[in-house]
Amino acid sequence: MLSERDNALLTRVGPGTPMGELLRRYWTPALLVSEVPTPECAPVRVRLFGEDLVAFRDARGRVGLIQENCPHRGASLYFGRNEAGPDGTCGLRCPYHGWQFDADGACIDMPSEPPTSTFKDRVRAKAYPVHESGGIVWTYMGPAEHMTPFRDFGTETLRPANAAATKIHTPCNWVQAMEGNLDTSHISWLHQWEGVEQIPDDGSDKPGYPTNAMSWKFWRHDRAPRLEIEDTWYGFKYAGIRTTPNGHTHVRVTAYCYPFFTVVAALPFSTRHGVFVPIDDHNTARFTFVTRDVENPHGIGGPGLFERTPFTHARNEQGTGVLPRVYTAENDYGIDRDVQRTVTYSGVAEFVSQDFMVTESMGPIYDRSQERLGTSDKAIIRMRRLLLGAARGLADGAPPPAVDGDLDYRGIRSAEKILEPGADWRALGTDDDPLVRETDPPARLPRAGG
Ligand code: FES
């Protein structure tokens, strides 16, 4: 549990809040590149950390991210015209009186004032810097004098054709949404289904990499995983440890990176990020992105995790782009009570919506003073403690953690495996893991500037 004071400190992200100030020190996914695909395309609304912004790609292909309300008298620039301006300039022109702003927020045309006026040189729209990488438009919203380097999780060297990023909206606080990705215990419950018992034993319940199908069986077999945590320079990683039907030790290792990045355990290891970006205190944009041209080159684990499940997975249906919400609170997530009784534990027909059902139903911000946390909640407790410490530290003048440009963000990986007797899970998915050395060697790459 958390005190009401700590809960507010943890969850509130508006300008001037300690957590809001911390989050603004990190380059953050703002929107998908596919939302502003071509020069002079329609602008899009972007709400981020409680600030209303508009994104556009100008006639020369540059992305701008500027305040939504026109600096003149506040009309929404979402309704603006994205067009070339005088003298080779270009930008978003307000529909009300024609003031035009470029991607840096400079007012480049003010046709409602006399031609001799220099007023436009003294007017600016608030603009944030952007960087396109991995199919995502990233931004930095902190103080310019404290700008941190762009953190390359691997997207900088991704071939553009392989970039795959998604965004989906969840109407609850970002920490609440993120806690689901740091909670291995719930895969033994929320996402379970009866047919798991009928999956034939394919012989992979032994030290090494099991199949995805057998993995479901392990989650169902041992429904009270033991959690162990290791603090790292980027945050922490933790193992959910389960005993298999044959008595072996199965581990799922998930990574948490400041401030809202998660890499959830997958076979044999993963670098696919799930990111929980606050739209405001009560809404979250859940992004995913890939960081490698080839994932799992040996195909370890066999057919995908959702091959046999009686529910779908949003990412399988649509691998990139803004994902629609079909199952929401308004339709009770489509819960089918007969299916819940006989087929699946949740009764919800889509995997991520099973998660949304539980995290959104807590309310926009759950009152964490009402919680009763157990041993299986260790990882979320650690995440909260790290974030609270970092927000308080920044307010006291300490630098934000894990922002150094020389750190190897590309080396943050999750993992899943059945351990050899006596083996330690901590090396799994690191540069010391033999499979990582073979298939994903560390790369020291030039980084994009901030
Ligand atoms: S309100 Fe935008 S130009 Fe007047």
Ligand SMILES: [Fe+2]
């Ligand atoms: Fe889940």
